[in-house]
Amino acid sequence: MAIIAFSTSGDSQEALLDLRFGRCKNFVLCDVEANKFSVVENSQNMDAAQGAGIQSAQNVIDHKAEVLITGNCGPKAFRVLNAAGISIYLGEAKPIVELLEDYKKGLLKKADSANVEGHWA
Amino acid sequence: MNIAIASGKGGTGKTTFAIAFFLANQERSRLLDCDVEEPNVHLFLKGKVVKEEKVTLLMPEIDNSLCTNCGKCVTACQFNALALAGKAGVIIFTELCHSCGGCALACPEGAIKEIDTEVGSISTTLVGDSSELTTGLLNIGHSAAPAVIIAVKKNKPIKEVAHRIVDSPAGTSCSFVASVSKSDYVILVTEPTPFGLHDLALAIEGIRELKLPFGVVVNRISSPDNLATAFCKKNDIPVLLQIEESRLVAETYSRGGTLLDALPHLKQDLRDLLDRLSGVI
Amino acid sequence: MAHNDPKEIVVISGKGGTGKTSITAALASFFPNKILADCDVDAADLHLLLNISATEKHDYYGGHVAEIDPDKCNSCGLCESLCRFDAIDVKEGKYAVQEMSCEGCKVCVDACPEKAIAWHPALNGAWMKSETKHGPLFHARLIPGSENSGKLVTFVREKAREKAIENKAPYILIDGPPGIGCPVIAAVTGAHRLLMVTEPTPSGLHDLERVLQLAAYFKVPSYILLNKADINKDYKEKTEKCAAQYGAKFIGSLPYSTLFTEAQLKGVSILDAFPDSEIAKELKAIAENLITHLQEEKQC
Numbered sequence: 001m002a003i004i005a006f007s008t009s010g011d012s013q014e015a016l017l018d019l020r021f022g023r024c025k026n027f028v029l030c031d032v033e034a035n036k037f038s039v040v041e042n043s044q045n046m047d048a049a050q051g052a053g054i055q056s057a058q059n060v061i062d063h064k065a066e067v068l069i070t071g072n073c074g075p076k077a078f079r080v081l082n083a084a085g086i087s088i089y090l091g092e093a094k095p096i097v098e099l100l101e102d103y104k105k106g107l108l109k110k111a112d113s114a115n116v117e118g119h120w121a
Numbered sequence: 122m123n124i125a126i127a128s129g130k131g132g133t134g135k136t137t138f139a140i141a142f143f144l145a146n147q148e149r150s151r152l153l154d155c156d157v158e159e160p161n162v163h164l165f166l167k168g169k170v171v172k173e174e175k176v177t178l179l180m181p182e183i184d185n186s187l188c189t190n191c192g193k194c195v196t197a198c199q200f201n202a203l204a205l206a207g208k209a210g211v212i213i214f215t216e217l218c219h220s221c222g223g224c225a226l227a228c229p230e231g232a233i234k235e236i237d238t239e240v241g242s243i244s245t246t247l248v249g250d251s252s253e254l255t256t257g258l259l260n261i262g263h264s265a266a267p268a269v270i271i272a273v274k275k276n277k278p279i280k281e282v283a284h285r286i287v288d289s290p291a292g293t294s295c296s297f298v299a300s301v302s303k304s305d306y307v308i309l310v311t312e313p314t315p316f317g318l319h320d321l322a323l324a325i326e327g328i329r330e331l332k333l334p335f336g337v338v339v340n341r342i343s344s345p346d347n348l349a350t351a352f353c354k355k356n357d358i359p360v361l362l363q364i365e366e367s368r369l370v371a372e373t374y375s376r377g378g379t380l381l382d383a384l385p386h387l388k389q390d391l392r393d394l395l396d397r398l399s400g401v402i
Numbered sequence: 403m404a405h406n407d408p409k410e411i412v413v414i415s416g417k418g419g420t421g422k423t424s425i426t427a428a429l430a431s432f433f434p435n436k437i438l439a440d441c442d443v444d445a446a447d448l449h450l451l452l453n454i455s456a457t458e459k460h461d462y463y464g465g466h467v468a469e470i471d472p473d474k475c476n477s478c479g480l481c482e483s484l485c486r487f488d489a490i491d492v493k494e495g496k497y498a499v500q501e502m503s504c505e506g507c508k509v510c511v512d513a514c515p516e517k518a519i520a521w522h523p524a525l526n527g528a529w530m531k532s533e534t535k536h537g538p539l540f541h542a543r544l545i546p547g548s549e550n551s552g553k554l555v556t557f558v559r560e561k562a563r564e565k566a567i568e569n570k571a572p573y574i575l576i577d578g579p580p581g582i583g584c585p586v587i588a589a590v591t592g593a594h595r596l597l598m599v600t601e602p603t604p605s606g607l608h609d610l611e612r613v614l615q616l617a618a619y620f621k622v623p624s625y626i627l628l629n630k631a632d633i634n635k636d637y638k639e640k641t642e643k644c645a646a647q648y649g650a651k652f653i654g655s656l657p658y659s660t661l662f663t664e665a666q667l668k669g670v671s672i673l674d675a676f677p678d679s680e681i682a683k684e685l686k687a688i689a690e691n692l693i694t695h696l697q698e699e700k701q702c
Contacts, residue, residue, distance in 0.1 A: 129445050130445050131415075131417065131419050131581075132417065132419010133419060159610060160465050164604040197512065222486055262587070292579070293445070293544065294444050296512055297547070298547040313665065315666050316423065316450060320447065321442070323445060323543075330546060361616060368633075371630070371633055375634035377632065
């Protein structure tokens, strides 16, 4: 089954989800079938002048992830991920292992469009 | 001659001054609004728009029948304007593109064609009978302000005149450099406050780097001896003109009136100033 | 609220001189536990009102710049013909990169058949962290004419954000750049809320509309504060209408006041200089209104 990518500033499955996608420090990848976790650096994007979201999306695509779990996804990154057929689910800032369980139980909300930043209450 | 009007800080009255300077010398100058992110001169100078042109830059278009999804263009782009979305191929974000041409050079298949893409526009307005205002406007969301500014400066007037007055953007970034570069003289408009002075010093640093002659106009003074004049005196910088602070100016401005409407006596000063500057160069 | 997701409130104005920085400094008094950032990197003035101390200064290298090695260059001229930014100077047959014009696209570096062009990180300015009585301030200065002001804005935001997470500060109050160009885009993207400080004049309104369009483009909700509200009644109404049209919230207005300049001359915010003035009271009401709004918003 799928490889799932989580945005994070940590480097293990215990780390919290970083709600930012474009400027998160790392991705933790989970090979769901093998139940194996690995880390991919994303720090080249942290000081990108522009297009960090695009570069992050490229990073996720290049690592063959099929699902992305993050907090916020901007319109440009969404366009790239969507074109590459990657599903995006939105999570809160909690440990990655917990989010993995939530995902398996179908508790996470799928992003159907860019959700970048809030809306009026 | 080419005279650029600039200021480190925004809101010092730079545009107000540029308009007054132009109106006082209308028969022998034209005005270029190079504050392309927010051109404001046209709000104060009513006239007839006689010409409108697009500003375009070359930006990539992918021929999907030739593209092999190798990703070399994505690696070449330093501005993150391209992405390779798996089988869906290369996606282009023109708003991030700087039009450097790197992707087309990197493509081994010749699959990238560069096409003219609109990033802004230029309009020419006739003010009065024959004097011209040229306005540049950057499309929202684009980062190509310098390209639009260069296009405004290269834009051919309907009638050639002796002097070009360039209203430059505030700040000291690349747009400011694009506006003032190659000018014969730069007039820096400041106000006698700590912010005004701090930002004036930065602007001077930029102008010196560009090796351009310059002088200072001090706006909104309550006394002829103030923070700005003391600074200029200390640094041996010519003070070209001082304009008094007045609520009348602020109110006239808020109604769309010009500095000359509020302070008509300035007209002769501004004519003399242009004479003096043309003499210096 | 997720404890590691501080909210960035960015103060912008479009037009310069509307009082953006003076108002940011005044608001700094009211926000509980926050980090301050000055992202007007072309002309950073916020520190002039905050009585800063203990400044740490660091070099800032943003982007890259090309440099031609004259010993390896055989003057073929390919770089000059490819450069779209007129950044290659030719003097007496010698080629050199004019740093102020170089955009760092790397085209010449990759194209040079002699591999004579190096690719260096470019020193663009400095970034600073200072202490103020209202909390830590991150600020920066760009070397005039440098590229990458947008990148420095992003960098300062990032530093402020790291500190906010460390201090568990819920808010970052940011003095943004004027205009609507790349530094503003860098300050606005992904921000939580914008506070637009405007004035009732033709150019104030005109620029406000441009900034509101930008905010809509990046989907960031906005509040509007009208400064110098009493100088023109007509334009005050027009500004309110414009706010409504774009779905921005009108958060309050302030009268024309020379106290802002007087406070600036003292090197402090208007609240610290004139705490009992009418305008300080009005600012307090606006700040409370703003904070209440921010706290009431539903989290997503």
